[in-house]
Amino acid sequence: MPSRTLFRLPFSPSSYHNSIRSSSPTAGLIRNHASFTLLPSLRLLPASTPISIRFRSAERIQARRFHDYVRGQTPTGQTYKVDLDSRKIIGRVSSRGTRQYQEDRTSVHTLTLNPEDLRRSLKRHEVDWIPPGLDGGSPKLAGQVGYFAIFDGHGGQHVSEHLHKRLHGMIEEVDRVTIDETIAFTKRLGGYFKRFRGGALREWVGHPDHRDWMTLEERLTLAFLMADQLLLSREDTRRCGSTASLALLHSLDDPVQPFFVANKISLTTAHLGDTKILLCNRHTGKVEPLTERHHADARIEASRLRRIGGGLITDSFGESRWMGAVENTRSFGDGEFKPLGVTAEPEIRHRVINGADYAYMVFVTDGVSSLISNQEIIDLARNAHDPHRAATTIVNFAEDLGAEDNCSCIVAPLAGWGNVGGTDETEARREYRRRKVSSLSTRMQRM
Structure with a gap:
């Protein structure tokens, strides 16, 4: 059966603003049309925005690979x-x-994962979830996972570009039968990795039939290590690298709703380096950091690297360098630094959130975060009319402060968009910094 209808819904100012006053945190994208029921939706769209929506019969929906x-x-x-x-x-x-090349990359997709694997993975975090909308075993929408990733390349754009194009597909496609080969390759890097046991994949090493499903943590770890293996096998990627921060947003609602209107969301982050993911609390307007930078003087990294000796050396800018050379102790690529302990094994965190309690997520590279504090980044986005305007405001402020590095930002709305509480406590400080930037030293700009 073909798609029933394709139409555009231009909102009038009155109908739009009336719709967002409903009992739902967000409302109004899909209006009554024939037998279709009014759904909660984006409150972020300006009144004149036309939205293309295609309705399909439920029995025609089949799982596909990643989508846009x-x-x-x-x-x-x-x-x-x-x-x-x-x-x-x-x-x-x-x-x-002011750089000659753009080495940052961003990716936004929707992945299709096995809902039964997702259910079992959630069970390990003591979350009971029954995949909704299954039709004779077809995954349909239950396995739909929002994928947001930001990559900060260094030494060239080859690694960040490769990850931009391939990492999301690898997360979908990884197979547990490749675990032993991937761990063996990683151990052959020598140095720090001689005693590598597989991290989150440890239970699988030597036991390819350990079980017939993988947790989300295992899937992400395997995809990261396989991506790094592929990168290190190419000459154009061995001498450069990239940090990475990604988030997977999985709606636990029934019926399934997109992440930006979902009431209950499984949020998983995988992180390497000093790119950042920040969450804005809708009630207070306060920032909740979801990542910590992977520098050798950070708590987690200091503990991890202690086993191989070595030490920190401070450069002429006052920055700590591992073994006198390495700033980020976790990254893709950087083959010559792998024996020193630079790893592509991600730090993975998981939590379940109520979408209405949060307004948006922000992803930034260190070209932004080295100049602007976490709370300033969140405050810059709080009054924006739409996510693109929010991301533009953040990057423009970094440029106003004299940003030299590449600056990239992703803003992803959640159900609490447009209703941020608290006050903008950093506004006065930001305006002072903007006025005084020409007279401040580089170090003062980066505070």
Whole structure:
């Protein structure tokens, strides 16, 4: 059965602003049309924004590989999809700064994972979830996972570009039968990795039939290590590298709703280096950091690297360098530094959040975060009309402060968008810094 109808819904100012006053935290994207039920939706869209939505019969929805759109489901079982490339849905902005090349990359997709694997993975975190909307075993929308990633390349753009194009597909496609080969390759890097036992994959080493499913943590770890193996096998990627921070957002609602309107969300982050993921609390407007930088003087990294000796050396800018050379102690690529303990094994964190308790997530590279504090980044986005405007405001402020490095930012809305509480406590400080930037030293700019 073909798609039933394709239409555009231009909102009038009155109908839009009336819709967001409903009892739901967000409301109004999909209006009553024939037998279709009004759904909660984005409150972030300006009144004049037309949205293309395609409804399909439930029995026609089949699992696909990664997409550039996200799908939701009505209570009657029909589905709609929203384009993730729209600036009104996801904000993505990059600036080259004063650098000759742009080495940052960003990726936003929807992955399709096995819902049974997701259920068992959640069970390990003591979360009971029954995959909704299954039709004769078909994954349908239950396995839909939002993928957001930001990469900060160094020494060239080859590694960040490769990850931008391939990492999301590898996360979908990894197979447990490759674990032994991947761990063996990693151990052959020598130095720090001679005694590597596999981290989150330790239970699988030497036991390919350990079980017939993988947790999300195991899947991410394997994908990161396999991506690094592929990168290190190429001459154009061995001498450069990239940090990475990504988040997987999995709606636990029934019927399934996109991440930006979901009431209950499984949030998993995987992180290497000093790119950042920040969460804005809707009630207080305060920042909740989801990542910690992987420098040798950081608590987690100091403990990890202590086993191989070595030490920190401070450079002429006052920055700590591991073995006198390495700033980020976790990254993709950087083959010559791998024996010193530079690893592509991600730090993975998981939590379940109520979407309405949070306004948005922000992803930034260190070209932004080295100049702007976490709370300033969150405050810069709080009054934006849409995610693209929020990301633009953040990057523009970094440029106003004299950013030299590449600057990139992703802003992903959650159900609490447009209703941030608390006050903008950093506004006065930001304006002072903007006025005085020409007279401040580089170190003062970066405070």
